[in-house]
Amino acid sequence: MRTExxxxxxxxxxxxxxxxxxxxxxxxxxAGGFGVLGAVAYTPERLEEELRWIDDxxxxxxxxxxVLVPGRIDESAERAGRGExxxxxxxxxxxxxxxxxxxxLFEKYGVPAPDLDRRRNAAAAAGGARQVTRQGAAELIxxxxxxxxxxxASALGPPPPLMVERAxxxxxxxxxxxxxxxxxxxxxxxxxxxVVAQGGEAGGHTGEIATMVLVPEVVDAVAPVPVLAxxxxxxxxxxAAAMALGASGVWCGxxxxxxxxxxTAPAVKAKMLAATSRDxxxxxxxxxxPARQLVSAWTEEWEGPGSxxxxxxxxxxxxxxxxxxxxxxxxxxGNEGARRLANYFVGQxxxxxxxxxxxxxxxxxxxxxFADAIERLNKITxx
Amino acid sequence: MRTExxxxxxxxxxxxxxxxxxxxxxxxxxAGGFGVLGAVAYTPERLEEELRWIDDxxxxxxxxxxVLVPGRIDESAERAGRGExxxxxxxxxxxxxxxxxxxxLFEKYGVPAPDLDRRRNAAAAAGGARQVTRQGAAELIxxxxxxxxxxxASALGPPPPLMVERAxxxxxxxxxxxxxxxxxxxxxxxxxxxVVAQGGEAGGHTGEIATMVLVPEVVDAVAPVPVLAxxxxxxxxxxAAAMALGASGVWCGxxxxxxxxxxTAPAVKAKMLAATSRDxxxxxxxxxxPARQLVSAWTEEWEGPGSxxxxxxxxxxxxxxxxxxxxxxxxxxGNEGARRLANYFVGQxxxxxxxxxxxxxxxxxxxxxFADAIERLNKITxx
Numbered sequence: 001m002r003t004e005x006x007x008x009x010x011x012x013x014x015x016x017x018x019x020x021x022x023x024x025x026x027x028x029x030x031a032g033g034f035g036v037l038g039a040v041a042y043t044p045e046r047l048e049e050e051l052r053w054i055d056d057x058x059x060x061x062x063x064x065x066x067v068l069v070p071g072r073i074d075e076s077a078e079r080a081g082r083g084e085x086x087x088x089x090x091x092x093x094x095x096x097x098x099x100x101x102x103x104x105l106f107e108k109y110g111v112p113a114p115d116l117d118r119r120r121n122a123a124a125a126a127g128g129a130r131q132v133t134r135q136g137a138a139e140l141i142x143x144x145x146x147x148x149x150x151x152x153a154s155a156l157g158p159p160p161p162l163m164v165e166r167a168x169x170x171x172x173x174x175x176x177x178x179x180x181x182x183x184x185x186x187x188x189x190x191x192x193x194x195v196v197a198q199g200g201e202a203g204g205h206t207g208e209i210a211t212m213v214l215v216p217e218v219v220d221a222v223a224p225v226p227v228l229a230x231x232x233x234x235x236x237x238x239x240a241a242a243m244a245l246g247a248s249g250v251w252c253g254x255x256x257x258x259x260x261x262x263x264t265a266p267a268v269k270a271k272m273l274a275a276t277s278r279d280x281x282x283x284x285x286x287x288x289x290p291a292r293q294l295v296s297a298w299t300e301e302w303e304g305p306g307s308x309x310x311x312x313x314x315x316x317x318x319x320x321x322x323x324x325x326x327x328x329x330x331x332x333x334g335n336e337g338a339r340r341l342a343n344y345f346v347g348q349x350x351x352x353x354x355x356x357x358x359x360x361x362x363x364x365x366x367x368x369x370f371a372d373a374i375e376r377l378n379k380i381t382x383x
Numbered sequence: 384m385r386t387e388x389x390x391x392x393x394x395x396x397x398x399x400x401x402x403x404x405x406x407x408x409x410x411x412x413x414a415g416g417f418g419v420l421g422a423v424a425y426t427p428e429r430l431e432e433e434l435r436w437i438d439d440x441x442x443x444x445x446x447x448x449x450v451l452v453p454g455r456i457d458e459s460a461e462r463a464g465r466g467e468x469x470x471x472x473x474x475x476x477x478x479x480x481x482x483x484x485x486x487x488l489f490e491k492y493g494v495p496a497p498d499l500d501r502r503r504n505a506a507a508a509a510g511g512a513r514q515v516t517r518q519g520a521a522e523l524i525x526x527x528x529x530x531x532x533x534x535x536a537s538a539l540g541p542p543p544p545l546m547v548e549r550a551x552x553x554x555x556x557x558x559x560x561x562x563x564x565x566x567x568x569x570x571x572x573x574x575x576x577x578v579v580a581q582g583g584e585a586g587g588h589t590g591e592i593a594t595m596v597l598v599p600e601v602v603d604a605v606a607p608v609p610v611l612a613x614x615x616x617x618x619x620x621x622x623a624a625a626m627a628l629g630a631s632g633v634w635c636g637x638x639x640x641x642x643x644x645x646x647t648a649p650a651v652k653a654k655m656l657a658a659t660s661r662d663x664x665x666x667x668x669x670x671x672x673p674a675r676q677l678v679s680a681w682t683e684e685w686e687g688p689g690s691x692x693x694x695x696x697x698x699x700x701x702x703x704x705x706x707x708x709x710x711x712x713x714x715x716x717g718n719e720g721a722r723r724l725a726n727y728f729v730g731q732x733x734x735x736x737x738x739x740x741x742x743x744x745x746x747x748x749x750x751x752x753f754a755d756a757i758e759r760l761n762k763i764t765x766x
Contacts, residue, residue, distance in 0.1 A: 001763055002762070002763055002765070003763055180660075180661055181659060181660070182659075182661075199593060199595065201592070201593035201595060201596050208661075209584070209660045209661065209731055210582060210583065210584035210593040210594060210595065210614070210615055211593060211595045212582065212593065212594045212595050212614065212615040212616065212621060212625075213584055213615040213621075213660045213730075213732050213734060213735070214660065216618060216735065217659075217660055217734055217735065231595065232593055232595040232596040233595065235599060237599060237627055237628055237629060238595060238596075238599060238627075238628060240624075240627035241623075241624035241628045242595075243763060244620055244621075244623035244624040244627050244756045244757075244759075244760055245621060245624045245756075246620060246756075276563075276564060276565075276600075277563075277564070277592045277596045277597065277600055278563055278565075278591075278592065347596075348592055348596040349596050351564070351592075351596060351600055352599065371764070373627045373628075373629075374627075374760055374761070376626075376627075377623065377626060377627055377757055377760065378757070379385070380384055380385055380386055380626060381385075381754070
């Protein structure tokens with residue numbers, strides 16, 4: 001295929017695969033797409049190890065990294081990210097009722113209580129939040145740029161200036177996700193080379209403007225900067241649709257969660273395969289910011305009458321992520337209540353994800369469906 | 384063009400235009416599309432007059448009618464629709480605080496108080512609700528089928544059985560709007576010949592699943608019944624995208640609101656031309672059901688701390704519609720507060736509606752953009 005993005009990034013099929021799973025990243029790159037490793041809650045050592053593994057498995061083919069660092073580091077994030085030393089103030093910022101609400105959910109759903117050493121749990125979660133500090137982000141960026149990546153992305157807001165500077169020096173393109181035209185303009189002004197226009201049907205942190213409207217708006221607003229379409233896309237005909245809207249390619253995250261390679265918790269994977277497009281919700285209950293995810297007893301309880309309400313990011317993450325990991329583990333043993341609570345970030349396209357396939361097969365299927373869609377359009381217009 | 388819908392409905396370009404304005408309906412049909420008159424709050428006499436006018440202006444070219452009657456007639460609607468005789472009980476169902484909240488908004492925004500004869504206002508609104516009764520719906524269906532229409536649609540839920548029966552006898556196709564796969568299956572089981580899959584980015588009553596996800600799901604679920612895509616579509620490249628998703632055509636409503644012919648209130652038209660895709664909201668404040676519309680002081684006040692909350696349909700319509708008509712009128716005289724309150728139903732594609740054009744020009748532009756999008760896709764894939 002020939003789009004600006006294909007040429008610039010050396011890909012045959014402009015399908016960008018965002019995944020936390022290195023096997024997915026390598027499989028997509030090897031199948032003709034472009035894998036992007038989502039390095040959330042990674043230490044620099046862990047990231048180094050993952051990227052070395054990918055280098056060993058893609059034979060020089062193109063891939064990228066999303067370091068998920070925020071453009072503006074806010075104070076509470078800094079506090080949380082600074083780790084053990086500040087744990088007292090982080091814990092102090094979380095009201096007791098939030099911890100007891102989580103404990104009451106475990107009791108209500110018959111989930112055995114987890115390790116209740118809040119200090120240790122919070123330390124683990126805060127460690128994960130380290131990358132949202134300036135120092136933590138810089139380390140991850142440096143590790144990334146020491147590998148032959150072609151793209152570095154930041155999923156949360158505009159890329160920090162240091163990312164743009166260092167990527168420029170290394171000759172690596174910078175990408176950023178946006179949910180509005182205003183954000184797209186700001187990103188381009190901040191030096192972004194590739195804009196990912198992500199509609200509200202996407203999984204994870206997302207806005208409210210749908211892909212069908214957002215993509216043409218952003219394409220017009222940032223031209224000639226190339227745009228990838230994201231949000232709700234899991235099939236080749238949707239990819240053809242996105243490119244009819246003016247996108248130079250697509251960025252998919254959800255579709256990999258039900259692949260053979262994905263490390264999705266088994267109970268959650270089963271839910272995703274059974275889910276329809278109605279079974280997601282934009283909820284603050286996992287991170288503190290609106291993020292689309294499977295509807296589950298967890299999201300419903302946090303919206304319910306007994307809920308203390310979600311805390312701001314990253315405090316809600318500290319409250320939620322340890323609990324969700326515990327829930328996934330207990331669900332695996334067959335605990336019914338844990339299965340009801342379990343969920344994960346996923347877009348509305350979960351309704352189109354109905355079979356487990358290897359990641360490379362997802363790419364091959366999308367290539368075929370894409371070609372079919374173009375052929376159908378041509379047949380229609382020949383008439 | 385050649386799609387099932389083009390052949391079945393005798394149209395050159397499968398663009399269905401939903402409009403309350405007969406001039407738009409005729410202009411689109413005459414330009415090669417398919418106009419659909421939205422007969423909301425019409426008496427049978429008024430509908431007869433409008434359809435006769437359209438017949439006189441389209442020279443036998445195809446068009447349709449959307450009578451906006453619900454499949455299930457609920458009790459409060461029946462009560463409201465039975466008119467004067469039941470006004471006491473209708474008014475009784477509306478708490479005094481809702482009337483005084485509206486009065487307080489007029490005062491707060493410096494809008495001269497309207498005619499406060501609630502009985503008369505409610506009677507007028509209840510008259511408009513007549514079509515949601517069995518008898519009222521049957522009259523509108525009969526009037527419609529006495530004209531050479533090719534399509535009859537019902538925008539609110541599955542078509543009532545009497546619509547399907549009478550349309551079948553008359554050889555007229557029945558269409559219905561759906562927001563989920565489950566509704567689509569139910570509509571087809573109820574005898575619908577054409578499904579309009581409407582994404583959550585649409586204006587008016589709408590669900591939460593985006594067009595990008597809903598269309599392929601519905602296409603697969605109801606095949607071989609043809610599907611029109613709706614929701615967020617205002618340009619030819621979006622139409623190409625919709626057809627890449629598997630739709631046989633598109634159904635557009637919002638885009639006509641800023642045409643020369645549209646009867647949109649001037650203050651609202653100006654707001655739409657200036658609006659971005661962020662300036663809409665799904666709100667219950669006009670009808671009692673979630674309907675996407677321009678954000679305005681009206682929608683914000685009904686969500687605000689002093690609001691008594693929206694009533695169920697059709698009670699909220701009785702409270703809101705008289706007030707909104709008054710606001711539109713006062714806004715025309717330049718009253719700033721009225722301008723801030725004024726709004727109307729419109730989809731997120733309002734961000735793409737930036738110039739006033741004749742309706743036929745909208746069709747011509749969409750035809751050209753559609754062809755450009757197909758050409759671009761072919762260039763990409765030739766590579």
